[in-house]
Structures are given as structure tokens and as C-alpha cells.
Amino acid sequence: MNVIELKQLTKRYGRTRGIENLSFHVEEGEIFGFIGPNGAGKSTTIRTLLSLIYPTSGSATIFGKDTVKYAPEIKKEIGYLPSEVFYYDNMKVKDLLKYSARFYKKDCHRRMVALADQLNLDLDRKIDDLSFGNKKKVGIIQGLLHEPRLIILDEPTGGLDPLMQQTFFEILRLENQKGTTILFSSHILSEVQKLCDRVAIIKEGQLVKVEKISELKANSHKKVEIETSGEINERFFELSGINHVERGEHLTRFWFSGNMNTLLEQLTQLELMNLWIEEPDLEEIFMHYYEKER
Amino acid sequence: MNLYLKELKSSRKSLFFWSLGMVFMIVAGMSKYGSLATTGQSLNELMNTMPQSIQAIMGIGTLDLSTPIGYFGVVFSNLILIASIHAILMGANMIAKEETDKTAEFLLTKPLSRAQILSAKLCATVTSILLLNIITSVVSMIILSAYYSEASSLTSLMLLMTGMFFVQLIFASLGIFIATINKSVKKTSAIATAALLITYLLSIAINLSKPLENLQYLTPFKYFEAKTILVDQSLDPLFLMLTLCIVVLFTSFSYGIFKNRDLQI
Incomplete structure (x- = not known):
């Protein structure tokens, strides 16, 4: 009921x-x-x-x-x-x-x-x-x-x-x-x-x-931020589950949803200087849903 | 019943102070009579020498100031004003306070219909104005009996107080009506006060100027005046009917509006 x-x-x-x-x-x-x-x-x-x-x-x-x-x-x-x-x-x-x-x-x-x-x-x-x-x-x-x-x-x-x-x-x-x-x-x-x-x-x-x-x-996204010394190979971004990519000179931000292991495997291929993985806050999740709905 | 009792309880303190005001007004007003009474008939003559307009504002008119009840008639016009202020503010506040104090979310989520809530508040308002009326009547009776022990003055007093109760009823229902119809609860008591002031000033204007007499239906202060009640020894049936109509109209509008309106929260 x-x-x-x-x-x-x-x-x-x-x-x-x-x-x-x-x-x-x-x-x-x-x-x-x-x-x-x-x-x-x-x-x-x-x-x-x-x-x-x-x-x-x-x-x-x-x-x-x-x-x-x-x-x-x-x-x-x-x-x-x-x-x-x-x-x-x-x-x-x-x-x-x-x-x-x-x-x-x-x-x-x-x-x-x-x-x-x-x-x-x-x-x-x-x-x-x-x-x-x-x-x-x-x-x-x-x-x-x-x-x-x-x-x-x-x-x-x-x-x-x-x-x-x-x-x-x-x-x-x-x-x-x-x-x-x-x-x-x-x-x-x-x-x-x-x-x-x-x-x-x-x-x-x-x-x-x-x-x-x-x-x-299960659908939850992680916010990933990486600092690299060199250029990132374009093929990295073809990994499924990566979206919202923002690329800077050294800092690159993106969202990831999917298998963590695949992401980590790919990350090891890069010349990483620093790495942050965090939960997006609620506002960001809303924005995500909101954009998808539109 | 629960709500009714709670409302009565929470209006105890204010009722006490309003009653105190009433008692003060009666005692102060009548004690002047005490000091003037010794001069007897001359009081009327003194008043007659006053300009018409002063007499009108004091509400003297045809009152016989040489008798205690006649003099009480002058005091009565003040009592009815106080009782009216109490009634209209009581009625308006009874409804508006749930929204201004933000307790509406508590009360209105209880298993009561809007009509039940309004009824309980209406009953509490009527009880409160009735109590003020009774207290005023009893104190007046005691004070008057100090000067006078004649049965006729008691009936006159009863008539005056019944008239006052009807005026109280009108203003209480007007107050409730203002509070239910008003979109902005914060302005409720301001509007109620303004309504009272306008009707009061209108009654004085009518006393001052004969041509305005036809406007007397617009102000409850003209419905049951001491100068007519004491002469006629009865309440004017036309105004009684009018009172009934106004009270029924305001009350039923209040029910209709309160049932269907959004609360301000």
C-alpha cells in the first residue's frame, strides 16, 4: 500500500x-x-x-x-x-x-x-x-x-x-x-x-x-583531480565513465563513475605528481542530475 | 475543548489588565461625580453653558448629569471604547497570533478541521469579552449603589451593559474577519486599530454635525448610546437587527475564508 x-x-x-x-x-x-x-x-x-x-x-x-x-x-x-x-x-x-x-x-x-x-x-x-x-x-x-x-x-x-x-x-x-x-x-x-x-x-x-x-x-560519481608533469595522452579520456573534464595546464579535473580498478590502472600510466579523489558534494550531484534531465 | 481551554488560559493575564483599566475608568469617572454631586442641579447648567461641540465630544447630549446613572452615561462612552478596543484586538490576535508566532505549524497539523479551530477560538473570544463585560457590570453596580439605591438604575445599567456587549460582539467579529481575510499577518493589528479609530471618529463627527446622521449605521458606537438607552429604557430594535446581521455576516465570511486560505508560514 x-x-x-x-x-x-x-x-x-x-x-x-x-x-x-x-x-x-x-x-x-x-x-x-x-x-x-x-x-x-x-x-x-x-x-x-x-x-x-x-x-x-x-x-x-x-x-x-x-x-x-x-x-x-x-x-x-x-x-x-x-x-x-x-x-x-x-x-x-x-x-x-x-x-x-x-x-x-x-x-x-x-x-x-x-x-x-x-x-x-x-x-x-x-x-x-x-x-x-x-x-x-x-x-x-x-x-x-x-x-x-x-x-x-x-x-x-x-x-x-x-x-x-x-x-x-x-x-x-x-x-x-x-x-x-x-x-x-x-x-x-x-x-x-x-x-x-x-x-x-x-x-x-x-x-x-x-x-x-x-x-x-552505485551510480555515484567520484571527483578526480590530477596533477601531471607532462601532457596527458588523449586516449586516457576515452575511458568510459569519465565526464565533466576540465583541463588546465598541469591540473586536470574530471568526474568518474564505474570500476575504480580500471581508473587506477589508467592513472598509473600517467606521470602523476598529485592525485585527489573525493565525493562530489550534494550540489554537484544535483547539477549532474539536473543536466542529465535537461 | 482542549484548544478552547488553552486559549482562555492564555488570555487570563490580558483580561486581568483590561479589567483593571475598566475598574480604574469607572472609579475615576464616578469619583468626579461624587465631588460634583453636592452642587446638584447646577451641573446640568454648567454643562449647558459649554459649546455644543464639547458636549458632543464628551458624549453628553441629553444625559441628565444630576443623577448618578446619567453621569455614569458619560463614563459609559469611555467604557464602551475600551471594551471595543479589547474586543477587536482580541478577535484579530486570536487568529493572527498562530501565524505571527509561527505556532500554526503546530496547531494546524493537529487532527482538527479549520472550522473546529475557528470555533474554539471564537468561543474563547466571546467568553473573554463576556467576562470583561460582567466584571465591568459588577464593578459599576457596586460603585453606583454607593450613590444610589434605586431599582430603576439597575435596569438602566443592565441595558447599557447589554448594549456594550453587542458592540463588543461586533468588534470581535470584525477583528476575526480582518485577521482571516488579511494576506499579511503583521499588519493585522494595525488594520484592526485603524478600523476602530475610524468608526470612533465617525461617531464623534456625527455627534458634531447633524447632516452626517445618516452615517450612524456605519459606526457601532452609535448603535447603543447611553443618551438614547437611558431615555427610551430599551435597546433600539433596528440596531439590534443590524448587530445580528453584521456579526453573522462577519463570522460566516471568516469561516468561509479561513477554511480555504493558505497559512502564512
């Missing part, structure tokens, strides 16, 4: 760009990554799914129900963590979480204490006094408290230190093992790689690709 399904979902804000004709689906029980640079339309998509804003055209379903028509019903089973967490400042963490839980008509006290313990959050503090990271923790607990069937996370790791991120990912994996579906939006490829089964890549409001993480890794 598809937990989330987008059908030609479009949201325009007057002149500024929103999202255009997004269609993809998230299957039950998967951790689905939603990745793109800032301003690509990730939050717009999520907010449309939650009917905080309404689609200009197209539609979406969650649990098979239209997101606009059945919004209140659907939201019973959704936990949402916004990218920026804002709460009623004068409330204590405990009171806010209890207030949140009452909307779902569930007793969540035990879970609240357990999660707060795991995340190392003091429930008696005032929200006003919390740091950005600690507010995020309140958001995480608030999103998970009522044991939703679908968790939607918009850039959830901002403000969390690496150790806390790890704890948070463990909590998510545990929830996922219980059958919870997770939509995880991020602009950091590595964290999506760690956690997700599949990803949708979005750029400038348009879907670039939906891909399995395993395939994304």
Missing part, C-alpha cells in the same frame, strides 16, 4: 515558484528521503501534504485519502516535525507535550518520559529558555508522542549535535521496525544515505528523480 501518493501536485505562490507537477509515492513501512537544496520546494510539498497550504492543481493522498478533504482524519495518524520549531513560549515542555497529546485523545505520559530520557531533555524547563537544539528535541517528542503511522520530518537534524543525531536516528529506526512509515526531508545527502531506503530528488520545484539509495550509491 502507498502511504503517500502525489499526483501532479502543483503549488504556485503568485509569481514565486512553488512546486510543479510532483508525482511520486511512499510505500508503507519505508523510510523515504526527500532531498534537494534549500528553496527547492521540500517544505512547500510537506506543507501542502498537511494542508497548511492548498494545492494549485493536482492532488495527493495519505493512507489512500485525499489530503484536503480528509485532513483532520488523516492528521490523527501523522506526526510532524517542522524545520523550524516554534511553540508557545510561556509553557513548560511538559505542559506543551501534554497539551499536544490531548488532541489525539491518548495517554502518552509514559512515552513522553521515555523519549525525553533518551533525548536527554528536561521536561520541567520553560520553552522560552530552551536552546535551538533543545527546542528541536521537544519537536521530535511532540511528533512521535502519539505513535503515528506516518512521521513527516522536515530537516530534522538541524541544531542537534552528532551524538544526539545518532540517538534520534536510532529512535527512528526503532519506530520504522514497528511499521511506521517515515518521510525524511533533508538537504544533506549523507544523513539521507544513512537512513533511507529510497529518495526523491527535487530541484527548483520539480522532481528530478526517485531512486533507491543502493542505486544512487
